[in-house]
Amino acid sequence: MTTRREFVGTAAALLLPWEAPKKLPLGFSTLGCPTWPWSRILDFAAEHQFASIELRGIQTNMDLTKVPELAPEHIGDAKRQLAAHGLTVSCLGASAHMHEMDPVKHAAQLDEARRFIDLAQALGAPYVRVFGNECVPGVPRAEMLAHIAGALRELGDYARRKGVTVIIESHGDFTDTPALLEILQKADSPNVALLWDAHHTFVSGKEQPEDTVRQLGRYIRHTHLKDSVPTGGGNDRRYVLTGTGDVPVKRQIAALAKIGYRGLYSFEWEKRWHPEIEEPEVAFAQYASVAGQYLRDAGVG
Numbered sequence: 001m002t003t004r005r006e007f008v009g010t011a012a013a014l015l016l017p018w019e020a021p022k023k024l025p026l027g028f029s030t031l032g033c034p035t036w037p038w039s040r041i042l043d044f045a046a047e048h049q050f051a052s053i054e055l056r057g058i059q060t061n062m063d064l065t066k067v068p069e070l071a072p073e074h075i076g077d078a079k080r081q082l083a084a085h086g087l088t089v090s091c092l093g094a095s096a097h098m099h100e101m102d103p104v105k106h107a108a109q110l111d112e113a114r115r116f117i118d119l120a121q122a123l124g125a126p127y128v129r130v131f132g133n134e135c136v137p138g139v140p141r142a143e144m145l146a147h148i149a150g151a152l153r154e155l156g157d158y159a160r161r162k163g164v165t166v167i168i169e170s171h172g173d174f175t176d177t178p179a180l181l182e183i184l185q186k187a188d189s190p191n192v193a194l195l196w197d198a199h200h201t202f203v204s205g206k207e208q209p210e211d212t213v214r215q216l217g218r219y220i221r222h223t224h225l226k227d228s229v230p231t232g233g234g235n236d237r238r239y240v241l242t243g244t245g246d247v248p249v250k251r252q253i254a255a256l257a258k259i260g261y262r263g264l265y266s267f268e269w270e271k272r273w274h275p276e277i278e279e280p281e282v283a284f285a286q287y288a289s290v291a292g293q294y295l296r297d298a299g300v301g
Helices: 004-015 038-047 075-084 103-123 141-160 177-187 198-203 209-219 249-258 280-297
Strands: 026-029 052-055 088-097 127-131 165-169 192-197 220-224 227-230 237-240 265-267
Touching: 026 280, 038 052, 038 075, 038 280, 075 103, 088 103, 103 127, 103 141, 127 141, 127 192, 127 220, 141 165, 141 177, 141 192, 165 177, 165 220, 177 192, 177 209, 192 198, 192 209, 198 209, 198 220, 198 227, 198 249, 209 220, 209 249, 220 249, 249 280, 265 280
Parallel strands: 026 052, 026 265, 052 088, 088 127, 127 165, 165 192, 192 220, 220 265
Antiparallel strands: 227 237
């Protein structure tokens, strides 16, 4: 026989609104879905329980400040659509690179970064990614690193007023901890930090993830995760589904979890640059499943 207390408890439970389980801190970059319109990106992310999306171009437009859905007159609609799908924007990926030594070219790169910072503020995105990118031939290493750090410090000052942080990606000629650490220390700005592309520090930087995180962890605010295998001789590699290559993605996630990293674990599937790799419908869904289990194994979620 059901008691009054049991009946009241059961009835209350039935009357309570259904609450979705908390999402794991997973995201993906739109670099991986270069043909998807804005609506398709949001629908897929919500359907597969991603918490966030990283914007790196929408369809044919790589300059996010020129994407119609993100224009000033539509930014309110974009934010409402994101909220309705239970999503945030983790980062805006600019193409701006800080290595240019020519003053005119350097100013143009800083201008692009500032436009992205303005958009990030309007959209409520916390980070704007930029590159160090290349070592300019003939420029001494110390001068090169100081030049990049100075540009980041200048952008950090601008970003601070907007409530945004500029993050330099471990990319190009700057994938090793000593160079990245020197740049970040010289920048010396609370609004300058690191986007850890864990694939690049492992493959190009020849570093184990635990070592990278031990030295750079305090600067890491965002991530790019992906897997690959060698192809033939040399340094050529082919991107493969998560967990099927030789990049230690599970260890990368575990290393971040161990230091209490609170950012997103963002999948950067480079479909735009490598159209032959798996379609985003396959790769994104597989990443959500595999990386989700890696996170649970690491005690996250």
